[in-house]
Amino acid sequence: MSNSSSPGSAARPVAALRGSLRPSPRVIKISLGSFVDYSSGTGAMRMSTVLQQRRLYEEPSPHGLSFYPRIINAIRAGRAEGRDDEALATVVEQAGRVQRPHYEAIAEGWLGCLRGWRPTVVPTGSARWRCGQLDLGVTPHLGLREANGVAFATFLYVKERPLSRDGATVALRLLERHMPELLPNGVPLVIDVRRGRLHRLNRRVNRAKLDAWIRGEVAAYVTHWEAA
Structure with a gap:
């Protein structure tokens, strides 16, 4: 009886070993806001959006990812304390030359949203959503409760470029998917602050088709990130 093995038998374990040593795909961690912008x-x-985002995530700059947090914090604090005008005026006055015109536009838009609408602030949680290589932080900017008891997990879009319907839909659906962690029994809400536009998710939208489209957006984002 022969103990010899076939010519390819020794090569197969080596090939399998090489395959097991291949590096795992890189996980890309971004915020919901970054994905909405895309x-x-x-x-x-x-x-271009992904190229700028990758540079900012890998080499943060003072006027990059930290450009808007102060005005968003002022919106949150002002509404919580019922002192919206004062809170916004203070942060606008303290803003640098580059930030100030943006902060002024955001403050004007937010105060316009509050005309005839005075929700109270409620706490919200945060979540992470993993889809392929993309690890997305899903965190509303604030929770808002109306007098009738309806509570909204709210995403504030504050960029200069108008928010498209697609961008709003992405945020609304991802907030909705994670609502048990964010604000139990809450409703997703997206506000394009500069333009004073409130976006809500259509109850009749086909969630399965919407989720499939979002997965396609994720795949496109990862492809652009790797090419950036």
């Missing part, structure tokens, strides 16, 4: 864009703008 989905809100069109054409070549989307590639």
Whole structure:
């Protein structure tokens, strides 16, 4: 009886070992806001958006990811304390030359949203959503409760470029998917603050088709990130 093995038998374990040593795909961690910016864009703008985002995440700058937090914090604090005008005026006055015109536009838009609408602030949680290589932080900017008891997990869009319907839909659906962690029994709400536009998710929208589209957006984002 022969103990010899076939010519390819020794090569197969080596090939399997090589395959097991391949590096795992890189996990890309971004915020919901970054993904919304991407989905809100069109054409070549989307590639440019990812290029800028990758640079900011890998090499943070003072006027990059930290450009808007102060005005968003002022919105939250002002509404919680019922001192919206004062809170916004203070942060606008303290803003630098580059930030000030943006903060002024955001403050004007937010105060416009509050005309005839005075929700109270409620606490919210946070969540993470993993889809392929993308690890997305899903965190509303604040929770708002109306007098009738309806509570909203609210995402504030404060960028200069108008928010597209696609961008708003991405945020609304991802907030909705994680509502048990964010604000139990809450409703997702997206506000394009500068323009004073409130976006809500259509109850009749096909969630399965919407989720499939979002997964396609994720795949496109990862492709652009790896090419950036």
